[in-house]
Amino acid sequence: MVTFTVKVEAEGGLHARPASMLVNKANAFDSKIRISKGEKTAEAKSILNIMTLGVKKGEELKIEVDGADEQEAAEALKQLFASNFAI
C-alpha cells in the first residue's frame, strides 16, 4: 500500500470539476483508492463520495492506494494534485 498526503489548491475545493477529474484518474487503475479528510473517508472512484467530504481549498488529504498498480496510480494522483487539476 502507498500512502501520501496532498494539499488541495483548487479554487472552491474539490467541487464537481476537480472531483470528476479525480474519479476519472482513479478509475484508470485497478487499485483500491481511499481519500481521507480527518475522520472522514471516501472511495476515490465515487464522485458523490468525494464531494461529500466537502474538501475546501487549502485542506490536506490523506490518500491510500492499494493494489497491483499502486505505484503508477499514486504517481498519477500526485501529478493531478500538483497540476491543480489542469486539463
Place this chain on the structure above:
Amino acid sequence: MFQKWFSKKKESTTIAIAAPLTGRVMPLEEVPDPVFAQKMAGDGIAILPTDGLLVSPVSGKVAHVFPTHHAIGLVNAEGLELLIHIGIDTVKLNGEGFQPFVQVGDQVSVGDKLIHFDLEKIKAAGYSLITPVLITNHEMLASITFTAGAEVQAGSGIVMEALLK
C-alpha cells in the same frame, strides 16, 4: 401515460428521470466544459433552463449539497446517483444567487423544490446556465435515452430514461 412509465420501469429496470428544470434538453457533448462534455463526471444530459427553479427529478435522498449551493447530489431508491450542476463554473459565484430548500439527508419526491437560482444574476456575471444532469455511478448503467432539443417542464414528463445493467 404515467401509469405506463412506472409499470415499464419495474419490468425492465428502466429508471425514468423527470425534468428537474424548465428548459431545453441538450446532449452533454454540447456543454462548454470538457469535464462534462467528455462525460468524466458521469453520463446524462444537460438542460438550458428558462426558469430558475430546480426540482427533484427522482424520488430519493439528498446525498450532498455543495456549500456554494450551485450543485446537488441525489440517490434514488435503486441506488442511482445523480449530480445536477447549475450552470458552468458557477462555483466561482460562491453561493451568490443560489437558495437551497433542502439539506443532506432529506427525503425528496419528484417535483420537490431543491434549489432556486437567479437566472439573470448568473447570466449577468458571465456564466453559462447550461446545467448538466448526470448519473455519476455509471457502472450501474447499460444505456440512457433522451430526446435532444426537447422542451421540458420542471417536475413533469420524462427527460431521460436510464436502463440499468
